[in-house]
Amino acid sequence: xxxxxxxxxxxxxxxxxxxxxxxxxxxxxxxxxxxxxxxxxxxxxxxxxxxxxxxxxxxxxxxxxxxxxxxxxxxxxxxxxxxxxxxxxxxxxxxxxxxxxxxxxxxxxxxxxxxxxxxxxxxxxxxxxxxxxxxxxxxxxxxxxxxxxxxxxxxxxxxxxxxxxxxxxxxxxxxxxxxxxxxxxxxxxxxxxxxxxxxxxxxxxxxxxxxxxxxxxxxxxxxxxxxxxxxxxxxxxxxxxxxxxxxxxxxxxxxxxxxxxxxxxxxxxxxxxxxxxxxxxxxxxxxxxxxxxxxxxxxxxxxxxxxxxxxxxxxxxxxxxxxxxxxxxxxxxxxxxxxxxxxxxxxxxxxxxxxxxxxxxxxxxxxxxxxxxx
Amino acid sequence: xxxxxxxxxxxxxxxxxxxxxxxxxxxxxxxxxxxxxxxxxxxxxxxxxxxxxxxxxxxxxxxxxxxxxxxxxxxxxxxxxxxxxxxxxxxxxxxxxxxxxxxxxxxxxxxxxxxxxxxxxxxxxxxxxxxxxxxxxxxxxxxxxxxxxxxxxxxxxxxxxxxxxxxxxxxxxxxxxxxxxxxxxxxxxxxxxxxxxxxxxxxxxxxxxxxxxxxxxxxxxxxxxxxxxxxxxxxxxxxxxxxxxxxxxxxxxxxxxxxxxxxxxxxxxxxxxxxxxxxxxxxxxxxxxxxxxxxxxxxxxxxxxxxxxxxxxxxxxxxxxxxxxxxxxxxxxxxxxxxxxxxxxxxxxxxxxxxxxxxxxxxxxxxxxxxxxx
Numbered sequence: 001x002x003x004x005x006x007x008x009x010x011x012x013x014x015x016x017x018x019x020x021x022x023x024x025x026x027x028x029x030x031x032x033x034x035x036x037x038x039x040x041x042x043x044x045x046x047x048x049x050x051x052x053x054x055x056x057x058x059x060x061x062x063x064x065x066x067x068x069x070x071x072x073x074x075x076x077x078x079x080x081x082x083x084x085x086x087x088x089x090x091x092x093x094x095x096x097x098x099x100x101x102x103x104x105x106x107x108x109x110x111x112x113x114x115x116x117x118x119x120x121x122x123x124x125x126x127x128x129x130x131x132x133x134x135x136x137x138x139x140x141x142x143x144x145x146x147x148x149x150x151x152x153x154x155x156x157x158x159x160x161x162x163x164x165x166x167x168x169x170x171x172x173x174x175x176x177x178x179x180x181x182x183x184x185x186x187x188x189x190x191x192x193x194x195x196x197x198x199x200x201x202x203x204x205x206x207x208x209x210x211x212x213x214x215x216x217x218x219x220x221x222x223x224x225x226x227x228x229x230x231x232x233x234x235x236x237x238x239x240x241x242x243x244x245x246x247x248x249x250x251x252x253x254x255x256x257x258x259x260x261x262x263x264x265x266x267x268x269x270x271x272x273x274x275x276x277x278x279x280x281x282x283x284x285x286x287x288x289x290x291x292x293x294x295x296x297x298x299x300x301x302x303x304x305x306x307x308x309x310x311x312x313x314x315x316x317x318x319x320x321x322x323x324x325x326x327x328x329x330x331x332x333x334x335x336x337x338x339x340x341x342x343x344x345x346x347x348x349x350x351x352x353x354x355x356x357x358x359x360x361x362x363x364x365x366x367x368x369x370x371x372x373x374x
Numbered sequence: 375x376x377x378x379x380x381x382x383x384x385x386x387x388x389x390x391x392x393x394x395x396x397x398x399x400x401x402x403x404x405x406x407x408x409x410x411x412x413x414x415x416x417x418x419x420x421x422x423x424x425x426x427x428x429x430x431x432x433x434x435x436x437x438x439x440x441x442x443x444x445x446x447x448x449x450x451x452x453x454x455x456x457x458x459x460x461x462x463x464x465x466x467x468x469x470x471x472x473x474x475x476x477x478x479x480x481x482x483x484x485x486x487x488x489x490x491x492x493x494x495x496x497x498x499x500x501x502x503x504x505x506x507x508x509x510x511x512x513x514x515x516x517x518x519x520x521x522x523x524x525x526x527x528x529x530x531x532x533x534x535x536x537x538x539x540x541x542x543x544x545x546x547x548x549x550x551x552x553x554x555x556x557x558x559x560x561x562x563x564x565x566x567x568x569x570x571x572x573x574x575x576x577x578x579x580x581x582x583x584x585x586x587x588x589x590x591x592x593x594x595x596x597x598x599x600x601x602x603x604x605x606x607x608x609x610x611x612x613x614x615x616x617x618x619x620x621x622x623x624x625x626x627x628x629x630x631x632x633x634x635x636x637x638x639x640x641x642x643x644x645x646x647x648x649x650x651x652x653x654x655x656x657x658x659x660x661x662x663x664x665x666x667x668x669x670x671x672x673x674x675x676x677x678x679x680x681x682x683x684x685x686x687x688x689x690x691x692x693x694x695x696x697x698x699x700x701x702x703x704x705x706x707x708x709x710x711x712x713x714x715x716x717x718x719x720x721x722x723x724x725x726x727x728x729x730x731x732x733x734x735x736x737x738x739x740x741x742x743x744x745x746x747x748x
Contacts (some may be wrong), residue, residue, distance in 0.1 A: 013524075043524055043652035043679050125533040132534035139526060147521050150387075150417055150694035152513060154560070159499040160506035160699040160706075186528070186560050278417035278694050305417050320524035320652050325534040332534075 001342055002031040004066030005038050006059060009073050011312075013041035013319035014326060016070040016091075021327030023052040025334065029341030033057045033065060042319040068343060070330055077104050085109075088343055090330070092116050092129055095357040096260060096367055105358050106372065111345070112357040113337075115329070117365050119354040127333040127351065131175050132325040133315045138179025138255070140314045141282045142168075145251045146187055148300075148307060150278045154188025165190045169249040170209070171242065171266055171291060172256035173200035176284055180253045181209045192245060196230060196238075212245060214238050229258060243271045252281045254291035267292035277305030286310035375716055376405040378440030379412050380433060383447050385686075387415035387693035388700060390444045390465075395701030397426040399708065403715030407431045407440060416693040442717060444704055451478050459483075462717055464704070466490050466503055469731040470634060470741055479732050480746065485719070486731040487711075489703070491739050493728040501707040501725065505549050506699040507689045512553025512629070514688045515656045516542075519625045520561055522674075522681060524652045528562025539564045543623040544583070545616065545640055545665060546630035547574035550658055554627045555583045566619060570604060570612075586619060588612050603632060617645045626655045628665035641666035651679030660684030 003025060005017050015038050017025070022032050032054040036046055046056045057065070063082045069075075074093035077100075083089065088111045095102045095114040105112045115129045125131065146153050149166060156163040168184040170177050173195040181204065184191045191209035195201070196217040204211045216234050230238070246252060246267065252275075257263050263285035272281070272294055283295040290296075290310060294303060298312040315322045336352050337345055347353045347364065356364035363369040377399060379391050389412050391399070396406050406428040410420055420430045431439070437456045443449075448467035451474075457463065462485045469476045469488040479486045489503045499505065520527050523540060530537040542558040544551050547569040555578065558565045565583035569575070570591040578585045590608050604612070620626060620641065626649075631637050637659035646655070646668055657669040664670075664684060668677060672686040689696045710726050711719055721727045721738065730738035737743040 043650075045651070128533065132532060135530065135532060135534075136526075139528075143517065143521050147517050150692060152510075152692065152695050154513075154557075156509065158506065158509060158699070159502065160509075161702040163695055163698070183528075183561075186562060187557075188560060276417075277419070318524060318526065321526050321537055324537070325532070328535040 001067040001338075002033055002065060004062040004069045005032065005034045005054075006062055006069060006071050006075075007035045007038040007040075008071065011316070012073050013316040014072055014323045015039045015042045015044065015319075016072050016323070017327040017330060018042060018044050018320075018323050019048040019052045019054075020324070021331055022049060022054050024331055026053045028338060030338065031055070033062050035059050035062045039323075042323040044323075070334075072326065074098065074101055077101070080104065080108065080110065083110075086111070088113065088337070088345075090115065090333075093357070095365075096371060099371065102357060102363075102368060102372070106361060106363065109361040111359045113333075113355045114357050114365075115333070115355065117355045117357070117368075118333070119351055121350070124351045124354075127329050127355075129326060129329045132329055133322065134175035135179050136315045136318050136322045136325070137284055137311075138176035138181075138253075139183050140317055141176070141253050141255070141284055141311065142180045142183035142187070144309060144311070144314075145184075145253060145280050145282045148280045148309065149250055151250060152188075153184065166250040167248055168192070168251040168253065169194070169212075169242075169245050171195075171252065171254040173197075173204050174255060177253070177255040178203055178207065180255065182207050184251070184253075185209065189251070192249075194238075194242065194245075196234075212241060214241050229261070230264070235264070239266060239268055239271075242266055243268065243274065246271045247274050247276070249275070250279050252279075252292075253284065254281070255284045256291050257285050257288055262289040263291050265289075265291065265293055269293045272303050272306055272308065275306045279306050281306065281308045283308060283310050284314070287312065375441040375712075376407055376439060378436040378443045379406065379408045379428075380436055380443060380445050380449075381409045381412040381414075382445065385690070386447050387690040388446055388697045389413045389416045389418065389693075390446050390697075391701040391704060392416060392418050392694075392697050393422040393426045393428075394698070395705055396423060396428050398705055400427045402712060404712065405429070407436050409433045409436045413697075416697040418697075444708075446700065448472065448475055451475070454478070454482065454484065457484075460485070462487065462711070462719075464489065464707075467731070469739075470745060473745065476731060476737075476742060476746070480735060480737065483735040485733045487707075487729045488731050488739075489707070489729065491729045491731070491742075492707070493725055495724070498725045498728075501703050501729075503700060503703045506703055507696065508549035509553050510689045510692050510696045510699070511658055511685075512550035512555075512627075513557050514691055515550070515627045515629070515658055515685065516554045516557035516561070518683060518685070518688075519558075519627060519654050519656045522654045522683065523624055525624060526562075527558065540624040541622055542566070542625040542627065543568070543586075543616075543619050545569075545626065545628040547571075547578050548629060551627070551629040552577055552581065554629065556581050558625070558627075559583065563625070566623075568612075568616065568619075570608075586615060588615050603635070604638070609638070613640060613642055613645075616640055617642065617648065620645045621648050621650070623649065624653050626653070626666075627658065628655065629658045630665050631659050631662055636663040637665050639663075639665065639667055643667045646677050646680055646682065649680045653680050655680065655682045657682060657684050658688070661686065 068088040071091040155165040170193040194212040286297040295310040445465040529539040544567040568586040660671040669684040
C-alpha cells in the first residue's frame with residue numbers, strides 16, 4: 001500500500017508528517033509518496049523526505065496513486081473525487097460542522113477518518129490532535145502576548161528602579177490554558193486562572209497560578225473533561241468576576257470553548273473599556289466567535305490602547321514542532337488501521353469506529369450518524 | 375525653572391519621562407510642561423501627566439518656554455535654535471558620532487548633556503541609560519527569537535512524543551547578552567554563551583548557561599567592562615568556534631559591540647549556510663554594522679530557511695517599561711544638576727563633567743574635546 005502526504009493549503013504551514021514520521025511509516029512496510037514542497041513551510045525539504053525512502057511526486061500523482069492520504073486541512077471535493085475508489089482519506093476535516101463534505105463523502109462511498117473525532121479516552125490520548133495542538137496554542141498565545149505587551153513579564157530589581165511582574169489572567173484551564181499559564185509562569189508573570197471545572201483548580205494550583213473561584217458551576221462527567229454550558233445566573237457572576245480581575249490585568253488569554261457550539265462570551269465590552277491602556281487580550285476562541293465581545297477573528301484591534309488579538313490558525317505558527325506532534329498522533333492512530341503493511345479496518349475498536357466519518361456509504365461515528373439523520 | 379518633555383520622533387515609542395517620574399520632578403520644586411501626546415505611544419495620556427501637576431502644551435511652547443529639555447532622540451538643529459539661550463538640553467544624542475550636532479551646540483554656546491556619555495562607574499550606574507536599555511534589548515531579543523522559531527523553547531514530554539529543548543547561542547554576555555540568556559533559560563531552552571571577557575564567564579555560569587571558551591582574548595580593565603578589539607588570530611579562532619556551535623543551534627542572539635567602532639563580525643556567511651533550516655539569528659548589533667555578515671539593519675531576511683533579524687530600535691518595542699527605566703535614570707542624573715528647584719552645574723563632579731557635551735562654548739567631556747580638536 002502507498003500512503004500519500006499532500007502539501008497543505010497556502011495558509012497552513014504545518015504538514016501531516018515530517019520526514020521522521022515518514023521513516024517510521026516506511027519501516028512498517030508501506031510505501032510513501034510526498035507532494036513536492038509539502039514540508040517546505042515546516043522547514044523539511046524534498047531531500048529530507050527522499051532520504052527516508054519516500055518518493056517525491058506532483059500533487060495529481062499523489063492524489064491518484066495513494067491508497068491512503070494523510071492531511072490536516074480538508075481537501076476540496078474535486079480533489080477527493082480524483083482519489084482511488086477504495087483509498088482512505090484522513091485529515092482534520094471538521095466533519096461534524098461540514099455537512100456538505102460529509103454528505104459528499106457518504107455519496108461517494110469514501111472511507112474517511114477525521115482526527116478531531118478521536119474519542120476522549122486514555123487509550124486514544126496519544127492520537128488526540130486537539131490536545132497536542134492545544135499545547136502549541138497555549139504556548140504561542142503567551143509568547144504573542146509577551147511580545148505585544150509594552151512591559152516586561154518578569155520582575156526586575158535594577159539600578160534604574162524596580163519593575164513589577166506582569167499580571168496575566170487565563171480564562172479556561174484546559175490543555176491550552178494550562179500551557180499558557182505554564183509559559184507565563186516561566187517568563188516570571190503573576191498568573192490568575194479561571195475555569196468552570198473544579199478539576200481544573202488543582203491543576204492550576206499545581207503549576208503555581210492562583211485560581212479564581214466562582215461558585216455554582218454546572219459540570220458533566222460525560223463531557224469527556226470538556227466544559228459544558230452554564231446557567232444564565234452563573235454566567236453573569238462569572239462575567240462580573242472576570243470584569244473585576246481584568247482591570248488589574250496586563251494580559252488576558254481566553255481559551256474557553258465548548259465543542260460544537262459558539263464560544264462563551266466571558267469578557268464583555270465594558271470590561272475591555274475598564275482595562276488599562278497597554279494591556280493585551282489574546283482570544284484563542286476567535287474562530288468560534290470569541291470569548292471577548294469585541295474580538296475579530298484573524299485581526300488585532302485596538303480599543304483605547306487595549307489590543308485584542310483574535311488569533312487564526314496559531315498552530316501553524318509553530319510549524320516544525322506542531323507537525324512533529326501531528327505526525328506522532330498520526331502514527332499512533334495508523335497503528336490501529338495498518339497491519340502488516342496493508343489497510344485493516346477493525347470497526348470493533350472504539351477508536352477506529354469513533355474517528356471514522358463514513359465507510360462503504362454508511363456513517364460510522366455516532367454523532368455523524370445523528371447529524372446525517374437530521 | 376521649567377522642565378520640558380517633548381514628544382519623540384514618529385519611530386520612537388518611548389518618552390523620556392512617564393507621569394510617575396514627572397511627579398517626582400515636580401516634588402523637587404520644578405515646573406514641568408509636556409508636549410501634548412508625548413506619552414501616547416508609551417500608553418500615558420495627557421490627563422495622566424496633568425494629574426501630576428504638569429502643564430500640557432504645544433511643541434513650540436515647550437521648546438521656547440523650558441529652562442531644561444529632557445528627551446531621548448536628538449533634536450533637529452532648527453528646534454535647538456528655538457530654545458532659550460541658557461536652557462539646558464538633555465538627550466541620548468550620540469554626540470561623539472554626530473560632529474555636525476556637536477559643532478552646532480558649541481557654536482550656539484548651548485549647554486547640552488548626552489546620556490550615553492555617563493561614565494561607567496559604580497556611582498553613575500543608576501543613571502546609565504545604555505545599561506537599562508540593554509536589559510530591555512536582551513529580553514526582547516529572546517522573545518523575538520522565540521516568537522519566530524518554528525519550534526518550542528521548552529522540553530515537553532507529551533502523549534504525542536517528546537520535544538527536545540531549543541538550543542540557544544548568545545554571543546556577547548554584557549547586560550543585553552545576560553538578559554537574553556536569562557530569558558531563554560526561563561523559557562526552558564538550553565543556552566550556550568560566548569564572550570571575550572573572562573569576567574563574563576562567571577556571570578554566564580551563575581545563570582545556568584554553558585560558557586564557550588576561546589583562549590587568548592585581549593582584555594583591558596580601562597575599557598570600563600566593555601570588550602576591546604582582538605587580534606586577527608584570536609578573531610579567526612573565535613569565528614571557527616562559533617561556526618561549529620552554530621550548526622547545532624536553533625537560535626543565535628548576537629550582542630557584541632565595541633563602543634564607537636563597527637561591531638565585530640562573528641557569524642560568517644559560511645556559518646549561516648551551515649545552520650539548520652528554521653533557525654533564527656537575532657542581531658542586536660545590526661545598527662552598528664551587525665555581528666553577522668548577512669545582517670541587514672531594520673530588516674528580516676531569509677537565507678535558505680535561516681532567518682536573520684537585524685533589529686532596529688528594539689527598546690521602543692517595550693515602550694512602557696523602557697520609558698519607566700529611562701525616567702528613573704534621568705531623575706538620578708537630574709539630582710546632580712538641579713538644586714533647590716534651580717539648575718546648578720557643578721563641573722567638579724565627574725559624572726556632570728563626563729556627561730556634558732558642551733557649556734558656554736567649550737566642550738566638556740574629554741572625548742568630545744578630542745573629537746573637536748581633530
